[in-house]
Amino acid sequence: MEQTTKKIKRLDFPFTKEKLRGLEAGDSVLISGTIYTARDAAHKRLTELLDQEEKLPFDLKGAIIYYVGPTPEKPGYAIGAAGPTTSYRMDDYAPRFLDLGQSAMIGKGQRSKKVMEAAVRNGAVYFAAIGGAGALIARSIVKSQVIAFDDLGAEAVRELEVIDFPVTVVIDSKGNNLYEMGPAAYLEQKDGNKR
Template sequence: MNEREESVRRLVYPFDKEKLSLLRAGDSVLITGTIYTARDAAHKRLTEMLDRGETLPFSLPGSIIYYVGPTPEKPGQVIGAAGPTTSYRMDSFAPRFLDLGQAAMIGKGQRSAEVAAAVVRNGAVYFAAIGGAGALIAKSIAAAKVIAFEDLGAEAVRQLEVVDFPAVVVLDSIGNNLYESGPASYLQQA
């Protein structure tokens, strides 16, 4: 392994294009700062708000949206298990959000060619969080509050304050894709 592969990069919100341009597919990161949650139903409503010219409940430029529907918190907890949901369900919405300035997305799984192109076009990043590790990920969430669509329950839009939220860069701002390069690298080593 080289030095780059062994290090973990720390990212502190706000995230600008210059910071994101330094990340490469395969980089491990620890994110600290404000991120927002939104899944399918919330993305649909946010898109409808944009179509009507309404102000969104958070500012898209520079934002990170985490695709998660957390479980209810137990007494004394900030949030319940908060593992990522499958990202392709947001693929029809993501290019528009990225074109409006969203900096990054966190989820799990492959993204469409349209999303990958929008990531590059906008100097953005797609991070993957570890599926099945929702209880562990929740430990990096210091605060959570619903800011829109409370009627959606777990799928409501939340503002999260995170400290050392673990993720891996899957799509970087120059077009590298870990889901393509990772298996190819593994096969070359075999």
């Protein structure tokens, strides 16, 4: 059985479409720079601002949005546990955000066909962070500041500064989907071992 080891890739701010084109489904990536947090309640409010043609609290163009509702920070830390939220809750909003220039999303779980189509159409990427590893992920967050919707508590929009934030490419800019490729590769390998 042949095994290949993939090199860990780095993605540094600014998060341009050109940089994202070099990422493939299954790649392990370390992100460094500014990213934003928003879950479903914040996405709803951001959409309302867009509908009213009001300015958003951050520029969507080139932005990475992390679907997270962190716990309160402990003394000496920028943030509390910061594990990913299930992404499908943002599927109604994500295509519009991607069409307006958002570069990437970070969460966990499958995405709808509409989100996948919007990602391909816009050269965007969907990353997965490790569910259940919120305290470990928080070590990569060196600064956290609420920039909008403070009344939402954990779901407020935050600006985060991250260093070597660990993610895996699930859907790349070409539409390859790790959640489909992984089981197919496993079954192919399993069937090959039977011969």
